[in-house]
Amino acid sequence: MGGALTRYRVIAWIVGVALVVLVLVGMPLKYGFDEPAVVAVVGTAHGWLYMVYLAATFDLSRRADWPLKRMLLVMLAGTVPFVSFYAERRVSDWLAPRPAPAVEPVAG
Structure with missing residues (x-):
């Protein structure tokens, strides 16, 4: 699952x-200064990259066995x-490997 998490994070x-x-x-350039070039380029790039984000999130959610609601909420995070x-950050915290608890020797 480490590779899927890394892909998702990137x-x-x-x-x-x-x-x-x-x-x-x-958006300020387009609507405030009538300069739509940034929106045209970055908007198109974001649209294509969002599709990759959806695929990476779906892959990670299936590997981590998330409920459908969690998967959909994480997918929607790329729109706001x-x-x-x-x-x-939350996904990384959920899936970060936890250190094993220290085991105390039994005195006997």
């Missing part, structure tokens, strides 16, 4: 950054600015 950050650039840079970063 694409979650890429999609998140693309969406933030689209919303905070592209900054939420994909939060979701990536």
Whole structure:
């Protein structure tokens, strides 16, 4: 599952950054300054990258045996600015390997 988690984490950050650039840079340029180039390029890239994000999330959710609701919520995280970063942190925490508890020797 380590490879699936790594793929998910990378694409979650890429999609998140693309969406933030689209919303905070592209949209003001398009609607405030009549310059649609950033929206055209970044919007198209985000759309294609979001499809990769959905596939990576689906793959990870099946490997981790998530319930359908969790999978869908994580998938939707790529559509709201900054939420994909939060979701990536939560997913990483859910799936991070936990250290084995220390075993005390039995005195006898």
